[in-house]
Amino acid sequence: MRIRFTLTAVAAALTLAAGAAQAQEKPAMLKLSSWVPAQHPLNPSLLAWAESLKKATNNTLTATLFPSEQLGKAFDHYDMARDGISDFSYVNPGYQPGRFPIIAGASLPFLFANAKGGSAAIDAWYRQYAAQEMKDVKFCFAFVHDPGTFHARKKILLPTDIKGMKIRPATSTIGQMVTALGGTNVQASAPESRDMLERGVADAITFPWGSIPLFGIDKVVSYHMDVPLYVTPFVWVMNKAKYDSLSLTQKKAVDDHCTTEWAERVATPWAEFEFGGHAKLAQPGHEVYKLTPEQLKAWRDATAGGEAQWAEAVRKTGQDPKKVMESLKASLARYKAAL
Template sequence: MAFEGTKRRVGGLAALVSASVLALGLAGLPGGALAQDRMVNLKLSTWVPPAHPLNPALQAWAASIEKASGGTIKSTLFPSEQLGKAFDHYDMARDGIADFTYVNPGYQPGRFPIFAAGQLPFLFSNGKGGSAALDEWYRAYAGKEMQDVHFCMAFVHDPGSLHSRVKIVVPSDISGKKIRPAGQTIAAMVTQLGGTNVQASAPESRDVLERGVADAIFFPWGSIMLFGIEKAVKYHIDAPLYTSPFVWVMNKDRYDGMSDAQKKVIDDHCTTEWAEKIATPWADFEHAGIEKLKAMSGHEVYPLTPEQVAEWRKATENLTMAWAEGVKSAGGDPDAALSALKESLARHDAAF
């Protein structure tokens, strides 16, 4: 009997040691991923070309996820609209055509009224702190405004400007011109100034300019050359006229189908810190485009005088009122939302 008792104690101890070793081994897996987690292969979709700095930043993000998940979450990036058009990327995430998508909500005017605050002129001074500020601010609204996807992060590009085939200096110069806007807010400005909006995604923009369908385009600086648009325009206002805000969103069913450990890995990579990490190489790239265009022959990059800046500010004042009406119509509080965004920008040293 003593022998049997000893055997039971030894066997129990061995089982306890084995369980402890197993637990330690699992705890040691990055991100707490469990051995029984099934493999997940994610499709990531962007509509910018492979050379765009957003793509390698997202690949680094995906590599960090793979490591943190113990190799159970792998990803493949599909750039250049391979899985769908730029205008469709929000619905592609909603419908599961891709698992993560890069979305410009401004491509669908009126659909995301609160988020459209990021398009208001003269708010952002830079894309790095601006991305952290935008992401931090929008987390209070994303669950309601983008409820049919799993929100991951938001960010902005470094402030862009107006690039044209004919010289434009002050707001009145837009009258009679055909302009490709950066989003719904800039489109509203073009209309009120007597211009005509030409809707085209970034990949389509060079073509509409070369064919004379558009006379000018609101666009970030480095991307002018990335998309070949410098071959169609020659005049560039050297002033931070606007920004475009973006989101990186996930299919809800894909997220819900993951284990708790895998969800935590995703959550740990959908943060304000990551939003700024993703945006930083892009911000540097866009800002460097100013000097590159200045150095190109056949291009004129010109600053605005303080008086001309004041004209642009006055011309855009009612855009905030129009945005506020859109938020009210959707049941939101525009004063609270805009105040919160400005406070976030100030905290991150990104206010204009």
């Protein structure tokens, strides 16, 4: 009887202690920054992620999402997380050419077949390099959009058609490709791109499909190359000081929401939205066209040199580019996202 009472008392004490510890958790409000428009399909996914984090911390971590560059320009989102302007930032590493050479390999042409498995693949791959390349922030996860392509004022069939064109590239890696083919790069964030095209500052853009109508770019371009040319890698990163200020329980909850599984969950609705853009652009006034096998081979041959440029930049980080690329391709194969 005494043993039963003692065990019961211990259990009760542990329950009270857990309750007290839970009561002592310091509430924190997280500022989440997303530079895409409020109606973009990524934002509901980020809100769902935040709601799950809130539940996992018994409502002690709550969040407010600031879309549409409310906290700062798209180009600045990595530094915003580093400096604490935001607690979490949605970052396109390719907006700062040369700064993140390892992850830039994911935007080399003709690697990714889709964004669902592709997001799991890039996240699982990049985790081994993130601490080195993005040491100013806490890496949460990486993901990609559904494969994008050229959308232009004129029909682009062969790599030689790029010569003399002004093109807004999605990433620095695609920008290097444009330069190698004789084109000129026009730098602009996604929200600025329609204006650049409308004013004739750019002749074409590399962009995923569903976002062409979303950003109003369908009003200024008419030709769409139907080929999975590239993807853009993105990361969701956290301010280190904010993470360090959290309790152990809250940190664990954040860690549990910074996983490969969450990378795919957050990316999937956007992936489906972008894929649906193919049908939206198949309408009067637009031409969606496929390449012949010969034309596709010409593109593969013409863009193959981009990997050598990327490899040179990666060597400067102390990494072996051959091993880095082999690791990425193995991850893509594992998650059934390789072309």
